[in-house]
Amino acid sequence: MTGNDHERAIDLIIRNGIDETTAADAAWLDSHLAQCSECAEYAEVFERTGQLLRSVAVTASPALVSTTQARVQARATQLREHHARVVLIAVSFCIGVLSSTASAWLWWRFGGWVAGRLSLSASLVAPGILFFWLVPAVVIAILMLAFPHPVFDMVPTLSPAREQKGEKR
Numbered sequence: 001m002t003g004n005d006h007e008r009a010i011d012l013i014i015r016n017g018i019d020e021t022t023a024a025d026a027a028w029l030d031s032h033l034a035q036c037s038e039c040a041e042y043a044e045v046f047e048r049t050g051q052l053l054r055s056v057a058v059t060a061s062p063a064l065v066s067t068t069q070a071r072v073q074a075r076a077t078q079l080r081e082h083h084a085r086v087v088l089i090a091v092s093f094c095i096g097v098l099s100s101t102a103s104a105w106l107w108w109r110f111g112g113w114v115a116g117r118l119s120l121s122a123s124l125v126a127p128g129i130l131f132f133w134l135v136p137a138v139v140i141a142i143l144m145l146a147f148p149h150p151v152f153d154m155v156p157t158l159s160p161a162r163e164q165k166g167e168k169r
């Protein structure tokens, strides 16, 4: 028995009841299912799922269908909003790391010169690197805490849920 046999069996099980399968195909499938417990189990599960779907389709009222659809949509919206938040936090983190690195590097390169110009003590230069490394991250954190919602409004492409809320009548 080859992998192709199993694929052919699965294909016939799925097509069974949708397309007309030839008598030869049906006979081949029966003999395969008799030998192959995996495909036989698949055929049984497929058949039971089909029955379940048909019985649900008959008994589901329009109200149940629309409630279910609304729930699925709400869950999808929730997931998208969560995803947008995660993306925004990741972007902020990257910006924070980059700007911290840049400002620390600038201070490392030019801190001595600035200290000399402002007649500050040269002993400030070394701790200054840490200070300039932390400042952008602290500023971004404060901005995110102070303006959590305007940030989401400013990024409409990351917030499809907001557009949908606007469309609801």
Ligand SMILES: [Zn+2]
Pocket: 005, 006, 009, 032, 036, 038, 039, 040
């Ligand atoms: Zn098989």
